[in-house]
Amino acid sequence: xxxxxxAIVVFPGSNDDRDAAWxxxxxxxxxxxxxxxxxxxxPGTGAVVLPGGFSYGDYLRSGAIASLAPAMGAVxxxxxxxxxxxxxxxxxxxxxxxxxxxxALRPNRQLEFVCLDATVRVEAADTLFTRRCQPGQELxxxxxxxxxxxxxxxxxxxxxAARGRIVLRYTEDVNGSLGNVAGVVNESGNVxxxxxxxxxxxxxxxxxxxxxxxxxxxxxxxxxHALASA
Amino acid sequence: MKATxxxxxxxxxxxxxxxxxxxxxxxxxxxxxxxRVGRVIDLELDDGEAGAxxxxxxMCDQLLANPLIExxxxxxxNES
Numbered sequence: 001x002x003x004x005x006x007a008i009v010v011f012p013g014s015n016d017d018r019d020a021a022w023x024x025x026x027x028x029x030x031x032x033x034x035x036x037x038x039x040x041x042x043p044g045t046g047a048v049v050l051p052g053g054f055s056y057g058d059y060l061r062s063g064a065i066a067s068l069a070p071a072m073g074a075v076x077x078x079x080x081x082x083x084x085x086x087x088x089x090x091x092x093x094x095x096x097x098x099x100x101x102x103x104a105l106r107p108n109r110q111l112e113f114v115c116l117d118a119t120v121r122v123e124a125a126d127t128l129f130t131r132r133c134q135p136g137q138e139l140x141x142x143x144x145x146x147x148x149x150x151x152x153x154x155x156x157x158x159x160x161a162a163r164g165r166i167v168l169r170y171t172e173d174v175n176g177s178l179g180n181v182a183g184v185v186n187e188s189g190n191v192x193x194x195x196x197x198x199x200x201x202x203x204x205x206x207x208x209x210x211x212x213x214x215x216x217x218x219x220x221x222x223x224x225h226a227l228a229s230a
Numbered sequence: 231m232k233a234t235x236x237x238x239x240x241x242x243x244x245x246x247x248x249x250x251x252x253x254x255x256x257x258x259x260x261x262x263x264x265x266r267v268g269r270v271i272d273l274e275l276d277d278g279e280a281g282a283x284x285x286x287x288x289m290c291d292q293l294l295a296n297p298l299i300e301x302x303x304x305x306x307x308n309e310s
Contacts, residue, residue: 061296068293097296104298111246151243151299176246 003030004046004222009075011036011066016052016088016199023199024049027212029219036069044230046222047084048075050091052144052197062105062147063093072098081229084128084221085191086214089145092183092193101186101193102160103152108145109176115144117207118196120168120182127167127185128221129192132213138171139210141196143182148175148195150184160184168194190221231275232307233286237295238268268300279306 006029010017021031032042036055041048055066066072072094079085079100087095095101108114117140125135133139152160157179160166168183175195183194198211239245245266252265271294275282286304295302 060293064293064296104296106243106299107246109244109246111250153298176244 003028004219004226005030005032005042005044006047006049006219006222007032007034007041007045008049008051009034009036009071010051011053011055011069013055013057014051014053014090016197020049020051020088020199023202023211023215024219026202027216027219029222034071036066036071039070039074041074041078044226045078045083046226047086047218048078049218050075050085050087050094051199052089052091055090055094058147061097063090063097066090066094067097076100079191082188082190083225084218086129086218087193088197088199089195092195093147095191095193100191101184102156103150103184105147105195106149106151107147108149113144113146114148114174116142116174118143118174118182119171120196121171122167123169124164124167124185126164127189127192129185129214129217130167132217139213140208141198141201141211143174143196145175145195148177150177150181150195152178157181163187167192168196231277231279231282233273233275233282234305234307235271235273235286235290235294236268236303236305237271237300238302239266240299240301243299279308282306
């Protein structure tokens with residue numbers, strides 16, 4: 001069987017696109033970089049990654065300008081047809097601005113850029129993205145961001161948590177994120193965003209391989225989606 | 231026609247930037263009880279006033295403000 005194609009959308013200012021491609025390639029995917037001006041995803045795309053970085057210099061609000069890029073129209077159609085989409089850091093911000101995920105990412109509470117190995121707890125292990133994890137499992141995955149404080153109104157947080165859509169929480173407060181939320185999934189379960197960088201945690205030599213659990217699950221999901229759409 | 235959009239962090243939403251500015255003002259000896267930091271966007275449009283306000287509102291809804299965390303106010307300037 002051929003390797004599943006994972007499209008990685010590259011915006012001006014993305015800087016983790018090649019790391020994501022390397023990690024996904026190491027986990028058995030065929031990563032393809034897609035320039036943001038493209039109106040279509042490559043044929044046979046099984047999953048999409050929106051990588052980390054500082055698209056458009058974070059002008060206006062992080063992710064706001066990128067959410068309107070031509071490639072995002074294709075990503076929206078792909079998501080609406082059930083395709084798995086993972087937004088990492090700036091990708092999470094873009095998905096929130098595109099209203100494909102609930103909430104907004106605001107400047108860190110401490111007004112400082114955070115760069116550390118964060119510990120996150122798996123709150124929902126029955127999603128496409130966390131099914132290689134155990135419920136309650138703690139993962140060590142690096143974070144590096146200035147706008148990581150996720151916000152929704154209190155009612156929405158309770159509703160999302162009750163429906164198992166809060167996927168990851170930091171085990172301690174790293175940025176003022178509401179409820180220490182580090183990652184959420186959409187209602188259909190095929191679009192996830194998270195602030196930590198799983199692509200930087202796929203090899204024990206670099207401190208942790210825990211991110212590989214999430215990315216390998218994405219590669220599985222890409223293979224399944226490509227097969228189902230073939 | 232010129233329009234100015236004032237974008238503010240919504241009431242009740244924590245504004246760490248405003249807090250930092252407030253702390254610095256206090257260091258300078260200014261006793262300020264609250265500071266909120268927003269954004270000003272100046273626009274130049276070809277529309278008449280009626281069309282302009284509706285258009286700028288749509289711009290705010292779709293891009294200039296994030297309704298979840300920000301409120302906006304539109305001021306139209308007919309004189310220029």
